[in-house]
Amino acid sequence: MAMDSFPEAPSRPPTGAGPDPDAMADPEVGHADLSVDERLRLVQRRIADAAQAAGRSPQAITLVAVSKRFEAERVLAAHRAGLVDFGEVRAQELTPKAAEVGSGVRWHFVGRLQRNKVSDVVGLATLIHSVDRLVLAEAIDRRARELSRVQRVLLQVNVADDPAKAGVSEDDALAMIERIRQLRGVACEGLMTIPAFDTDPRPAFARLRRLRDQARSRFPEIQHLSMGMTRDLEAAVAEGATIVRVGEGVFGPRRADSP
Numbered sequence: 001m002a003m004d005s006f007p008e009a010p011s012r013p014p015t016g017a018g019p020d021p022d023a024m025a026d027p028e029v030g031h032a033d034l035s036v037d038e039r040l041r042l043v044q045r046r047i048a049d050a051a052q053a054a055g056r057s058p059q060a061i062t063l064v065a066v067s068k069r070f071e072a073e074r075v076l077a078a079h080r081a082g083l084v085d086f087g088e089v090r091a092q093e094l095t096p097k098a099a100e101v102g103s104g105v106r107w108h109f110v111g112r113l114q115r116n117k118v119s120d121v122v123g124l125a126t127l128i129h130s131v132d133r134l135v136l137a138e139a140i141d142r143r144a145r146e147l148s149r150v151q152r153v154l155l156q157v158n159v160a161d162d163p164a165k166a167g168v169s170e171d172d173a174l175a176m177i178e179r180i181r182q183l184r185g186v187a188c189e190g191l192m193t194i195p196a197f198d199t200d201p202r203p204a205f206a207r208l209r210r211l212r213d214q215a216r217s218r219f220p221e222i223q224h225l226s227m228g229m230t231r232d233l234e235a236a237v238a239e240g241a242t243i244v245r246v247g248e249g250v251f252g253p254r255r256a257d258s259p
């Protein structure tokens, strides 16, 4: 279906019964009644428009749909609509959901990974975005070598030095990459960040990109920039994201009370 023929979101009849819940929703998340199919096309159009504005090819950007707290059925709907890459943040949720969804999709692990969950994730995840400490990289390495695999990972960097966020500091990133490179079971292919929630994300994305460029000049395999979520994917694409991680934009509003 051509992007141009994408339908407008249906308008909602006035209810007169208190505030319209959608009026309070994030504009990027959009109307609660849209199908996954329609949402996916809206997100793909946002990525394509941002790429075009930045003079980049939309093909250079992989959309990972972060399905945390959404049922496997939604993942299957997005998969039927053509999406292949999905992300989860908890091993306890990834394992059963991956079993339910079955083959044909790629799983990305984007959340904080505990060492005792490494064996559930290594091998199942095509890419672990959230390596943030050497002991974790070492645990991934051991498990990957047990499975005779090389686990692809990204190094999570806390560019905003936000105490609430995981990730190595910018100052430590190059030394960390150098040490991870010595692990035969791990291939570090780039950087990931989650910007502070309450500030303009673009400077943080720009810093991650500069750090990636600096790292890549020494270690050519450091290519990826995993950055940008539902609310800030345009800024991330403008700053060179190669992977955006979008949850609500694809799947709709996440229920606050869902597990």
Ligand SMILES: *Cc1c(COP(=O)(O)O)cnc(C)c1O
Binding pocket: 066, 068, 089, 110, 111, 194, 229, 230, 231, 245, 246, 247, 248, 249
């Ligand atoms: C939840 C999550 C996302 C997606 O967030 P949305 O706001 O739903 O797009 C991306 N990255 C990480 C690490 C997340 O935990």
